[in-house]
Amino acid sequence: MERYNDKLKSCTLCPRKCGADRLAGKSGFCHAGAKARIARAALHMWEEPPVSGKNGSGTVFFSGCNLQCCFCQNYEISEFCKGFELTSEELADTFLMLQDKGAHNINLVTAAPYVPVILEALDIAGDRLTIPIVYNSGGYESLETLEMLRGKVDIFLPDLKYYSPQLSAEYSGAADYFDKASRALIKMWELAGPPVFDENGMLRRGVIVRHLVLPNCRHDSAKLVGWLADSFTPQEILVSLMSQYVPMHKAMDIKALSRRTSTFEYNYICNMVSACGFDGYFQQRGSAEEKYVPEFYDKKYY
Numbered sequence: 001m002e003r004y005n006d007k008l009k010s011c012t013l014c015p016r017k018c019g020a021d022r023l024a025g026k027s028g029f030c031h032a033g034a035k036a037r038i039a040r041a042a043l044h045m046w047e048e049p050p051v052s053g054k055n056g057s058g059t060v061f062f063s064g065c066n067l068q069c070c071f072c073q074n075y076e077i078s079e080f081c082k083g084f085e086l087t088s089e090e091l092a093d094t095f096l097m098l099q100d101k102g103a104h105n106i107n108l109v110t111a112a113p114y115v116p117v118i119l120e121a122l123d124i125a126g127d128r129l130t131i132p133i134v135y136n137s138g139g140y141e142s143l144e145t146l147e148m149l150r151g152k153v154d155i156f157l158p159d160l161k162y163y164s165p166q167l168s169a170e171y172s173g174a175a176d177y178f179d180k181a182s183r184a185l186i187k188m189w190e191l192a193g194p195p196v197f198d199e200n201g202m203l204r205r206g207v208i209v210r211h212l213v214l215p216n217c218r219h220d221s222a223k224l225v226g227w228l229a230d231s232f233t234p235q236e237i238l239v240s241l242m243s244q245y246v247p248m249h250k251a252m253d254i255k256a257l258s259r260r261t262s263t264f265e266y267n268y269i270c271n272m273v274s275a276c277g278f279d280g281y282f283q284q285r286g287s288a289e290e291k292y293v294p295e296f297y298d299k300k301y302y
């Protein structure tokens with residue numbers, strides 16, 4: 001089970017390439033240490049319908065993040081790393097516990113810094129884990145780390161946040177976001193292929209590209225939709241447009257982000273996605289509420 005650990009010695013798991021020696025107790029930009037650290041493991045109903053289904057998605061929220069988005073709703077865990085540590089065995093047991101509860105899939109949220117320990121846990125769970133594995137990501141991923149997931153992950157759920165380097169630098173501290181996320185998305189598609197649904201309409205394989213429409217950013221969003229249309233046919237990916245932006249955390253201090261996305265802005269992008277022929281999911285405007293932020297824990301509670 002030590003075979004993945006060398007990746008943590010001088011960490012280059014994500015495009016930050018911090019080189020932090022996480023095995024020696026150091027942490028890099030994302031705050032992740034050597035062990036898995038999570039803040040919640042529960043059935044979650046708020047993903048796209050073919051991921052949540054009627055029982056819920058078996059969501060595991062990992063602590064820390066390689067992006068630091070100023071508007072992050074989950075900043076308690078992404079920035080302040082709230083959570084509790086698990087061994088690889090305990091993480092495997094957590095996956096199996098969620099499966100026993102009826103989860104349609106195991107949904108790994110913001111998992112890039114923990115890919116080596118996740119692979120260990122998946123090895124431990126082995127054939128006992130039979131539901132699809134979902135990799136739920138901010139999109140800022142390295143191709144080498146994604147390659148490690150070949151044959152392990154069935155569904156990719158990446159964000160595609162920004163086209164403009166200025167916006168991604170200002171709002172998420174990553175000027176190279178689009179360069180890295182666009183390559184990552186193509187790699188994810190290579191690993192998962194086009195959408196495959198089971199007889200109940202649940203997603204078994206594929207890529208759902210998520211985009212949160214931000215206030216005052218519709219022209220940037222439009223460039224992303226244009227890139228998707230140039231890069232994928234409508235049969236190859238699903239698109240999920242989210243309207244749930246609520247100003248919070250550091251975004252309260254940034255004028256352009258201090259209001260919700262308008263109906264005009266959201267519909268403008270929805271119409272573009274539809275005109276490009278993409279199938280997907282459009283969030284109800286009324287769902288832009290803080291109630292979508294789940295409860296996070298700093299001690300193991302299950």
Ligand code: SF4
Binds near residue numbers: 113
């Ligand atoms: S995963 Fe974390 S420690 Fe590793 S390179 Fe990325 S930000 Fe740095």
